[in-house]
Amino acid sequence: MSIQLGPDDTVVVLAHEQFPDRAKTAVGVLRYADYDVAAVLDRDHAGERVTDHVPDVSDAPIVETMADALAVDDIDALLIGIAPIGGGFEESWRPDVRAAIESGCTVVSGLHYFLADDDEFATLADEHGVDLIDVRQPPADLTVSGGEAGDVDCEVVLTVGTDCSTGKMTTTLELVEAARARGVDAGFVPTGQTGIMIAGWGTPVDRVISDFAAGAVERMVVEQAADHDVVFVEGQGTIVHPAYSGVTCSLLHGAMPDSLVLTHSAGREAIHGYEEFSIPPVATYVDLYERLAAPVADTSVVAGALDTRAIDDDSDAHVAVEEYGVELDAPATDPVRFGVDDILDTLR
Numbered sequence: 318m319s320i321q322l323g324p325d326d327t328v329v330v331l332a333h334e335q336f337p338d339r340a341k342t343a344v345g346v347l348r349y350a351d352y353d354v355a356a357v358l359d360r361d362h363a364g365e366r367v368t369d370h371v372p373d374v375s376d377a378p379i380v381e382t383m384a385d386a387l388a389v390d391d392i393d394a395l396l397i398g399i400a401p402i403g404g405g406f407e408e409s410w411r412p413d414v415r416a417a418i419e420s421g422c423t424v425v426s427g428l429h430y431f432l433a434d435d436d437e438f439a440t441l442a443d444e445h446g447v448d449l450i451d452v453r454q455p456p457a458d459l460t461v462s463g464g465e466a467g468d469v470d471c472e473v474v475l476t477v478g479t480d481c482s483t484g485k486m487t488t489t490l491e492l493v494e495a496a497r498a499r500g501v502d503a504g505f506v507p508t509g510q511t512g513i514m515i516a517g518w519g520t521p522v523d524r525v526i527s528d529f530a531a532g533a534v535e536r537m538v539v540e541q542a543a544d545h546d547v548v549f550v551e552g553q554g555t556i557v558h559p560a561y562s563g564v565t566c567s568l569l570h571g572a573m574p575d576s577l578v579l580t581h582s583a584g585r586e587a588i589h590g591y592e593e594f595s596i597p598p599v600a601t602y603v604d605l606y607e608r609l610a611a612p613v614a615d616t617s618v619v620a621g622a623l624d625t626r627a628i629d630d631d632s633d634a635h636v637a638v639e640e641y642g643v644e645l646d647a648p649a650t651d652p653v654r655f656g657v658d659d660i661l662d663t664l665r
Contacts, residue, residue, distance in 0.1 A: 320425060320450055320452065320513065320514065320517045320518070321448075321517075322352060322393070322394055322423070322425070322517065323351060323352075323517075324351040324352065324353070325353075326352055326353065326393040326394060327352070327353045327354075327355045327390055327391060327392055327393050327394075328346075328352045328353065328354055328355065328392065328393060328394045328395070328396050328425075329354070329355055329356050329357070329358060329383065329386040329392050329394070329395050329396070329417070329422075330342075330343045330346055330347070330354055330356075330357050330358070330395075330396045330398040331343075331357075331358045331383075331395060331396065331397045331398055331399065331410060331413055331414075332357055332358060332359050332398045332399055333358055333359055333360050333361075333399070333407070333409065333410060333413075334359065334360055334361050335359070335399050336357060336359040336361075336362060336370065336379070336398075337370045337371050339399070340359075340398050340399050341400060341482055341486075341511060342396075342397070342398040342399060342400050342427055342510060342511040342514065343357060343396075343398025343399065344371055344374065344398075345486060345487070345490075345511040345512075345514070345515060346396060346398060346511070346514055346515060347367060347371065347374040347375060347377070348371075348373070348374045348487075349490050349515045350514065350515045352394075352396075354367075354375060354377045355377060355386060355389055355390040355392055356377050356378050356379070356380045356385070356386040356389050356390075357377055357378075357379045357380070357398070358379075358380060358381070358382065358383065358386065358413060359379050359381075360381050362379045363379055363380055363381035363385075364379065364380075365378075365379045366378060366379060367379060373653065382412070382413060382416070383395065383412070383413040383414075383416040383417050383420075384416055387416070387420055392417070392420065392422050393422060393423060394417075394422050394423040394424065394425055395413070395414065395417035395422050395423075395424045395425070396424075396425045396426075396514060397410070397414075397424075397425070397426040397427060397428060400427055400428075400510060400511065402590050403429065404427075404428045404429030404430060404453065405428065405429065405430055406428055406430035406432075406435075411437075414432070414438060415437070415438075415441065418438060418441045418442055418445055418447050418449075419441065419445060421445055421446070421447060422447065423447060423448045423449075423450060424438075424442075424447065424448075424449050424450065425450045425452060425514060426449070426450070426451055426452065426453075427452050427453055427509075427510025427511065427513070427514060427521075428451070428453065428510075429453055429524065431451040431453075431454065432449040432451055433449045433451055433454075452510050452513045452514060452519075452521060453510055453521040453523075453524040454521075454524070455520055455521060455524050455525045455533065456520060456533075459520075459525060459526070459529040459532055459533050459536070460529060460532045461528055461529060461531070461532045462531035462532040462534075462535045462570065462571050463532070463535065464535075464573075464613070465535055465539055466534070466535045466538045466539060466542075466571060466572055466573040467573035467613065467614055469538065469539055469542035469543075469548075470542065471542040471545055471546050471547055471548055472546065472547040472548070472575050472576070472664070473538060473542070473547075473548050473550065473572055473573065473574045473575050473576075474492065474547065474548070474549050474550065474574060474575065474576045474577075474578065474664060475550040475552055475568060475569065475572045475574035475576075475577055475578075475616075476488050476489045476549075476550070476551065476552035476577075476578045476579075476580055476622070477552045477555070477556070477565065477568075477569070477577050477578070477579055477580070477602075477606050477618075478552060478554070478555045478579065478580040478581065479555055479557075479579070479580070479581040479582075479585070479596050479597075479599070479602055480555050480558070480581075480582065480585060480588050480589055480596060481553075481554055481555065481558065481561065481588075481589055481590075482582070482589055483555075483580040483581050483582045483585070483624055484580045484582070484622055484624040484652065484653075485551060485552035485553065485580050486509065486511055486512050486551050486552075487622075487624075487652060487653060488578060488580050488622040488652045488657070489505065489512075489549045489550070489551045489552070490505065490512075490515070490551075491652040491653065491656075491657045492549050492578070492652070492657050492660060492661065493505045493549050495656065495657045495658065495661055496547060496549075496661060499661065501546060501547060502544075502545050502546040502547070503545055503546070503547050503548070503549060504541035504542070504544060504545035504547070504548045504549070505541070505548075505549055505551070506519070506534070506537045506538055506541055506548060506549070506550040506551060506572075507519030507520075507537075507551055508520065508521070508522045508534065508537075508550065508551045508552070508553055508568060509521060509522070509523065509551060509553050512551045519537070520533045520534075520536075520537060522534060522553055522564055522567060522568060523553060523554075523561070523564045525567075527563060527567070530563070530564065530567035530568075530571065531567045531568075531570045531571030532571065533567075533571065534550070534567060534568050534571030534572050535571045535572070535573075537550075538550060538571070538572050538573075547664070550568065550572045550574065552565070552568055552580075553565060553568055555588075555602075556569075556602070556605050556606060556609060557588070557594075557596075557597060557602075557605070558588060558591070559588070559591050559594055560591070566609065569606065569609060569610050569614075570610070570613050570614075572614075573610075573613050573614040573616075574610070574614060574616050575614070575616060576616060576617065576619045576620075576664055577606055577607075577610075577616055577617065577618045577619065578618070578619065578620050578621065578622055578660060579599070579602060579603065579606070579618050579620075579621045579622070579645060580621070580622045580623075580624065581599065581621065581622075581623055581624070581641060582623075582624040582626075582627070583623055583624060583625045583626075583627055583628055583634075583637045583641075584627045584628075598644070599621075599641070599644040599645055600644060600645075602618075603618045603645065603646075606618060618645065618647060619647055619648075619660075619663050619664065620645075620647050620648045620649065620650075620659070620660040620663045620664070621641050621642060621645040621647055621648070621649035621650075622649070622650060622651070622652050622657075622660070623637060623638050623641045623649055623650070623651050624651065624653075625637055625638065625651045625654055631654070634651060634654060634655075635655075638650055638651055638655065647663070648660060648662070648663050
């Protein structure tokens with residue numbers, strides 16, 4: 318999947334009633350994408366500013382409707398910045414998507430619900446000459462894995478997690494940026510809707526036919542390895558997830574990584590959205606990931622990334638990171654709060 322948007326394009330990000338804590342796509346785009354974000358749509362926080370809620374990203378007004386956003390600036394695209402469980406489309410978003418199309422905006426969606434298959438949107442898009450980009454639409458020519466990722470001539474690093482939404486994409490992108498800042502020729506493999514929206518390309522592994530999922534990851538790793546000295550692969554889900562473990566396993570076996578970085582959210586004790594399932598001890602994850610990878614790749618968990626957003630005080634966050642490192646028996650950090658130098662030092 319390729320997205321033809323760049324730094325000269327002005328976008329609006331839809332995050333109704335979810336910003337910022339449940340709109341990881343919106344926050345990811347604000348933090349890492351090259352787009353000029355003119356506004357965020359969120360009925361609950363209309364009239365406020367992005368930096369009232371997320372201080373370390375580019376600022377923008379929060380408005381109630383697409384019509385309000387169109388009054389702020391000339392807009393090139395609307396990005397749906399929410400990734401709900403199941404990837405469904407919320408009908409309350411329809412007026413905003415309709416307004417975007419009628420104004421000539423490209424609409425980019427990471428949902429499992431394809432906008433191009435929606436009769437109303439498809440008809441409007443045709444009438445107004447607008448592109449509907451469903452980033453979760455995988456390529457048609459995918460195949461099974463050939464076991465080639467293990468033979469690439471570069472270092473492959475995969476982020477894995479204790480749960481969904483523990484910072485795998487964030488950690489991956491922070492590592493890419495920090496590695497490049499050190500002069501390392503680093504590549505990024507986007508495997509989910511947010512990473513694809515940020516990078517402008519990638520394959521959504523959670524939408525690929527299961528037989529081809531590892532092959533899809535392998536293809537991207539091999540392509541990136543041809544041009545880079547180290548490749549950072551964006552992880553998805555968790556190996557213990559009752560719904561998404563298959564995606565995680567496909568990434569692990571398709572990427573055949575040399576190293577793993579384990580992400581976790583401080584204070585989380587149960588699987589998000591499946592609270593009847595407790596999160597196992599960190600050491601259990603280390604053993605599971607390493608043993609599951611062992612048949613195809615001699616890999617190990619070499620570092621940890623802890624999301625400490627739930628902890629206000631920096632000193633308390635430092636303590637939480639130190640305790641997480643002890644549990645891992647490896648260096649740990651909060652990539653956003655404290656940087657990733659310790660992880661990079663370990664990888665080098």
